[in-house]
Amino acid sequence: TGTTQRIMAGDLTGRLPVGRSGDELDRLAENLNAMLERIEALMMGLKEVSDNIAHDLKTPLTRLRNRAEDALAKSRTEVEYRSALERTIEESDGLIRTFNALLMIARAESGQARGNMDDFDAADVARGIHELYEPLAEDDGMTLHVKVETAPVHANRELISQALANLVENAIKYGKPIVATLPAGAGATAEADPKEILIEARRVGDRVLLSVTDRGPGIPVADRKHAVERFVRLEASRTQPGSGLGLSLASAVATLHGGDLRLDDAHPGLIATLAIPVLSGGSDRLAAQMQDVPKKAA
Structure with a gap:
């Protein structure tokens, strides 16, 4: 009672004591503390967003x-x-x-978007984004390619499409090559096109991976966690137009679906990957249906 009164008074750091017996009261206290930590994090996030909106x-x-x-x-x-x-x-x-x-x-x-989940092939989303952004990439001196395989998923198609679009826009803006040719090894090949941006969609185990790879300067490891925060613009991107919300949205969409946004080295460049769990039920039925449909000729 004392803890809840302090929380209601504004002290969100209050937590319930947990004993060592592991009985139902201890488990209840642990769950309540986890809930309180989530509430505190959301309130802090709300404050940060309000401050960022006012400032930016x-x-x-x-x-x-x-x-x-x-x-x-x-x-x-x-x-x-x-x-x-x-x-x-x-x-x-x-x-x-x-x-x-x-x-x-x-x-x-x-979590409001959970009510709009549907079964679809993530490969179709990747193809659609490629078709939409290919002219923009060409105007900017880049080449946009797509490589997909059947990847059924049960998710919010609108949000998945927007998140992937944000990753492609970032690659076009910031993924320009820093060298004319790429060294062989370390994940790159001498034949690789330094101006290429690659969109991929595939299923690996129980996850669907939607990734965008560029050959630009990438993001330093120390800055990757910071890069997905709202309104954050790293030093190399400050001369480009933008609001600093692209990666933040992609990360939020991945979290909504129980997945995550991964930022990895492409040697050189960046691989930004939306890793979305394949939910049981509808997605598996969709996969079975797709295996019965003949593949279209390339």
């Missing part, structure tokens, strides 16, 4: 207001007014994208 969105909002005020204060031509309005719309679109990403992360972390 203040600059674009101020810039938006100043541009509008500058356009009104000075006598300009129709072309100049149109240019000012176009920049204002562009800035507004960026803010809307940031808020949409935050809402999607909130949906994933709260």
